[in-house]
Every structure is written in C-alpha cells, then in structure tokens.
C-alpha cells in the first residue's frame with residue numbers, strides 16, 4: 547500500500563503560517579487582508595466551494611467580501627462590480643467563481659481583474675510570468691500551486707530526472723501545473739483528451755497528475771510501480787451501498803488499484819482539495835503584503 551499524501555495536514559500547516567502573517571501585517575501597517583469572492587447563479591457545487599472559501603478567509607483573520615449575484619446578471623453589471631473591487635483598498639484578492647452561467651463571457655471578466663489582485667492566477671500577466679519562469683512577482687493558480695507543495699513533500703523541490711505526466715490542459719490547472727513542474731526541472735508530458743495511448747504514456751510517469759474530470763478513469767495498470775500519483779479530480783458518483791440516493795466523492799484515479807502500485811498517492815477527499823483553498827489564502831496574504839509595499843514572506 548502506498549504512502550497517503552495528507553493534504554489536510556499540509557493545508558493546515560499552510561493556514562497556520564498565514565494566520566501569523568495576517569497578525570504581522572496588522573501589527574506593522576494596520577491592514578487586514580481582504581478577499582472578495584463573486585458567485586453568479588445557483589449552481590449548488592459552486593455555492594458549496596464559495597462558502598468554504600469565505601469561512602477559511604475568516605479563519606485566517608481576513609475580511610471576507612462575498613458577492614452573490616443572481617442568474618441573469620449582465621456582463622456590464624459583473625464588470626462594474628469587478629471594477630469597484632479593483633479600486634477598493636480594503637480588497638486585496640478578487641476571485642470570480644467559475645464556471646459563469648451562460649451567456650456571460652468569462653475571459654473579459656477575468657482579464658479585467660487587476661493582476662495584483664488576481665488570486666486565481668488567471669490573468670494573462672500572471673499566466674505569462676509563470677510561463678516565463680518568474681515565480682516570484684506574480685500570483686500562481688491555487689490548485690497547481692497546492693499540488694506542487696504535495697509533490698515537494700515527497701520529492702523535495704528539485705525534480706531533475708523525474709518524468710511527470712499531467713493529464714489535462716486547462717488554463718486553471720493543466721497548463722500552470724506543467725509550467726511549475728518544468729520550472730522544478732521535471733521532464734514534462736502534457737496529455738489530454740486527444741492523446742493516443744494514454745495508459746502507455748502514464749506508465750512512464752514517475753509523477754502522475756490526473757485532472758481529467760472523469761471518475762476513476764486512471765486505472766491501476768496505468769501507474770508505474772513506485773510512482774507518485776496526484777489526483778485532482780472531484781467527482782460525485784452514486785453510492786447505493788450507503789442507502790437510497792446517496793453518493794460519494796471519488797477522484798479521477800481508481801484509488802484502491804492505484805494505491806497497490808504507487809509509492810505515494812493523494813486520497814479524494816483529503817488530498818489536493820484542501821490545498822486549493824489553502825493556496826487561495828496564501829495568494830491573498832501575498833497580494834495584501836505586496837499592495838502595502840512590503841515584501842511577501844515566503845510560504
């Protein structure tokens with residue numbers, strides 16, 4: 547059985563360090579970090595995520611500004627809200643929960659967020675800094691940044707000589723994950739829905755990262771013996787064994803099979819999930835320090 551990578555514990559230690567940084571910012575410049583989260587529409591899963599983000603912001607000592615907008619909000623209304631948050635000095639981080647309901651266009655909204663407040667790391671300025679190897683002055687997408695901390699807990703910060711395979715090429719996860727791995731000297735393969743011979747490619751991975759969005763698609767025989775497996779998927783499947791209409795969360799990896807082959811693996815839940823929220827808080831405190839002209843303490 548593989549070692550379980552305990553995302554809950556690693557996230558908890560990140561959160562503890564953020565609380566100390568919040569106190570320092572208040573002591574030194576009298577500023578409380580502020581995180582604004584915007585959600586549009588009624589998607590229950592998105593509301594659950596946003597609620598968790600607001601609660602954690604408060605736990606970190608931040609001011610949490612939650613803006614819940616109705617389905618039917620116009621592009622101009624949403625843009626006006628972002629513009630007002632951009633100029634609000636009490637707000638250091640802005641997150642627009644995705645996906646936005648149709649017909650709202652995501653990209654103009656994301657690109658209108660001030661890069662210094664873009665705690666999702668999705669603005670082209672932040673994506674470009676990461677792509678050009680500047681990991682110091684921008685903000686990095688939370689889930690890949692969190693996955694990277696989990697990988698570092700097993701392999702350290704230098705991945706020279708390791709083959710890493712990322713399944714998924716989204717702007718929110720796959721692309722920044724590939725950049726972070728490359729920056730840490732891994733040899734990176736980006737796989738996706740059009741990739742042929744996916745199982746064979748995965749079997750070459752010393753570090754296999756699955757962000758497909760399909761329940762348990764990565765099988766045990768896709769995993770190289772001794773590999774590290776990072777499961778980014780969160781899928782809800784029926785669980786009739788728990789009773790009528792019950793369901794449970796599973797990842798993109800068939801956990802029991804993969805855990806027999808891997809050396810280290812993240813569980814779902816309790817792996818990457820808690821890291822995403824922790825890194826959102828980390829980005830917010832970093833943004834708050836920078837916006838107040840103080841060098842951001844390293845994580």
Ligand code: GUN
Pocket residue numbers: 641642643644645666688689718822
């Ligand atoms: N929806 C699912 N994950 C995320 C995320 O990390 N950021 C935002 N903004 N929306 C999401």
